[in-house]
Amino acid sequence: MPKVLIVEDDESMAVALRDGFEYEGYSVLMAKDGAQGLRLASEASPDLLILDVMLPKMSGLDVCKKIRADGNSLPIIMLTARGQEIDKVLGLRTGADDYVTKPFGFMELMARVEAVLRRTTGKSGTPGPCKFGDVEVDFVRCETRKAGELVELSARELRLLEYFIENRGEVLGRDRLLSAVWGYESSSFSRTVDVHVAKLRRKIEDRHEDPRHIITVHGIGYKFTG
Numbered sequence: 001m002p003k004v005l006i007v008e009d010d011e012s013m014a015v016a017l018r019d020g021f022e023y024e025g026y027s028v029l030m031a032k033d034g035a036q037g038l039r040l041a042s043e044a045s046p047d048l049l050i051l052d053v054m055l056p057k058m059s060g061l062d063v064c065k066k067i068r069a070d071g072n073s074l075p076i077i078m079l080t081a082r083g084q085e086i087d088k089v090l091g092l093r094t095g096a097d098d099y100v101t102k103p104f105g106f107m108e109l110m111a112r113v114e115a116v117l118r119r120t121t122g123k124s125g126t127p128g129p130c131k132f133g134d135v136e137v138d139f140v141r142c143e144t145r146k147a148g149e150l151v152e153l154s155a156r157e158l159r160l161l162e163y164f165i166e167n168r169g170e171v172l173g174r175d176r177l178l179s180a181v182w183g184y185e186s187s188s189f190s191r192t193v194d195v196h197v198a199k200l201r202r203k204i205e206d207r208h209e210d211p212r213h214i215i216t217v218h219g220i221g222y223k224f225t226g
Contacts, residue, residue: 002117002125005046007037007063008079009055011141014024017050020106034058041067041074045135048113051096061094068095075116081098115180119159130165132213132226135204146204156181157200164214164224173221197222 004026007015018028029044031037041049041063049067053060064076078096099117100109119139130137134147138189139162146149153161160181163174174190182192201208213226 002047003029003044004048004050005029005031005040005044006057007031007034007049007060008050009033010052013052017109021108024110032056034060034063034079037067038063038066041072042070045076046074048117049074049077051078053078055161055192059192063114064096067197077112079104079115109222114163119162133206134225136214137165144204148164149202153200153203156196157203160196160200165223167223171217171220177221193221 003166006014006017006021006028008017008030009032014030014032018030026048029046031040035057037049037055038058040046040123042052051060051063055063060078062080067074067076069218070151072139076096077098078099079100079102082132097119098112100112130139135151136145137143137158139158142155142157142158144153144161147211152222160177163180175194177193178190197206197214201211201214205213215223215225217223
């Protein structure tokens, strides 16, 4: 039974999250402030941390930063209020794996949880080694090779490629990619998608200016055809 630690000072939110995770078969630990959450993250060895940004005693950002400074790779999903874009950026820079913006539906959160666990722990659902053209990707080892040569992909580029492969043949809008890969909800960040797609193409396509695998669907987004 997987174990989740929920660090949330809003009692009604905490209870709703506890009930939802228990229904999904998780063992649940609870903390009401950042200091307690940090202690439990170290002592209780949870499989996943759901961490609010605004907490008493120690902020979620500081908790996340301390966990990563200690070398702990515990998967972390942070919760932030709508409009706190700066917290998203800071959280991702300090090591959070994903963000969910309040208010949210529990099924949305579970989809994020499953995606984070797939890419960070190699649990069931993680894509196995994948090959398209002369590119080979091992998502468990986080290795990508083109024509046998190792290609250095950033964590974000690897996640973007994973999401393309998971949704092979489907047209993916920029807003959907922003939500799934970055945890952003604002279309004002859509340029971020284009920049990362361009970088990814340069690394995996034979001719990045005439891509074979990551195809632009004008006016909508992209489609992976590997």
